[in-house]
Amino acid sequence: MLKNKSFFIGIDLGWREKKTTGVCILSEDNYIKCADVFGKDVLKFISPYLKNTEVIAIDAPLTKGRGKGKMRLYEKFLSTSIFRRAKVNPVPPALMSKLCEIAQEIVEKLDKKGFVLGINLVETFSTLIGKICPKSFFLKCLSCQTENQKSASICARVAFLHSRFKTRYLGYKDGFLFLPEMSFWKIGWRRKFYQAWEIRPRLKYYHLITNIFPR
Numbered sequence: 197m198l199k200n201k202s203f204f205i206g207i208d209l210g211w212r213e214k215k216t217t218g219v220c221i222l223s224e225d226n227y228i229k230c231a232d233v234f235g236k237d238v239l240k241f242i243s244p245y246l247k248n249t250e251v252i253a254i255d256a257p258l259t260k261g262r263g264k265g266k267m268r269l270y271e272k273f274l275s276t277s278i279f280r281r282a283k284v285n286p287v288p289p290a291l292m293s294k295l296c297e298i299a300q301e302i303v304e305k306l307d308k309k310g311f312v313l314g315i316n317l318v319e320t321f322s323t324l325i326g327k328i329c330p331k332s333f334f335l336k337c338l339s340c341q342t343e344n345q346k347s348a349s350i351c352a353r354v355a356f357l358h359s360r361f362k363t364r365y366l367g368y369k370d371g372f373l374f375l376p377e378m379s380f381w382k383i384g385w386r387r388k389f390y391q392a393w394e395i396r397p398r399l400k401y402y403h404l405i406t407n408i409f410p411r
Contacts, residue, residue, distance in 0.1 A: 201227065203249040204359060205242055206351025208322060208344050209256035212236045212298050218344030220337070220352040221245055228337045228352075230345040235298050239305055246309055251316045253355035255347060256299040257289045258319045259371035265290040268371040269404050274324070278392040284324045318363070318374040320354045322347040328385040329376060364408040378410055 201223040210216025212235040219241055221229040233241045242249075261268035265288030267275070275285040289296050303313055311317040325333075326347075335349045354374060357363050363374045378386055390409065 201225065201248055203245045204352050204355035205245065205249055205252045206348040206353070206355055207238060207242075207252065207254045207256070208347035208351060209238070209254055209295060209299055209302070210235050210344060211295065216344060218342065218346070218348035220335075220340065220345060220348035222335070222349075222352040222356060224356075228335065228339055228349070230337060230340040230349060232342055232344050235295075239302065246311075249311075250359045251318065251355040252306065252311055253318050253320045253351040253358065253374065254299065254302070255320055255322045255351050257292075257296045257371070258299050258303050258313060258317075260296070260300070261289055261370050264288075266296075269368040269401065270366045270371065270373050273366070273392070273396060273401055273404055274321075274373075276392055276396065278388055279324075282327055282388075284321075284327045286321065314365075314372055316358075318354070318358055319371065320351055320374050322350040325350050325354070325375060328381045328389070330382050333376065333380050364406065366404070366406040366408060368403045368405065375408065378408060 204222045206220040208218035215232050215234050217233050217235045217238050219231050219233055263272060267288050271286040279285045306317055335353055337349050340346045340349050354363060357376050358374060362377050364377050365372045365374055367373055
């Protein structure tokens with residue numbers, strides 16, 4: 197029964213009028229349900245689970261940036277050479293304004309249902325996680341058939357980890373990105389990220405903060 201389960205929802209948000217939004221419903225006892233839905237229908241799809249959902253993680257711009265291309269500060273950092281060479285740099289939000297619009301609508305509606313941005317509603321980046329984490333990190337989900345669903349399952353995994361205090365953040369007041377803690381990363385990517393952080397222009401990224409690095 198749904199009322200006896202705790203859920204963790206992952207969403208790879210797509211377009212409003214196209215069936216390109218991947219959704220993954222993960223429970224603490226490893227019940228997994230994946231589907232592709234229209235962007236406009238995503239809240240309707242997850243509605244039966246919301247009462248017992250601990251965390252929702254979404255791959256989409258959930259806040260507005262003011263920089264070039266409307267990029268947030270963390271997106272600028274993830275667009276530096278190390279990430280560009282690995283082809284995991286973010287797409288500037290200005291190039292997907294319709295997606296940003298629906299994402300922020302969803303944030304407003306979920307806020308009314310008790311999901312607070314940065315607390316139990318978090319933004320993540322499945323493409324980057326797919327690169328930095330080993331295969332053992334990902335959910336073994338036979339029901340995830342499409343790339344959108346597989347990305348959503350990564351988001352659901354982040355939602356679960358966030359509920360267990362095993363995520364870390366990168367960002368500024370214009371938006372925070374949440375990733376699995378570094379213990380889940382490939383060793384090579386731990387080094388690359390540390391290198392990118394060390395060589396960043398300090399004045400340009402003065403306000404960028406993170407707790408990714410182990411103390």
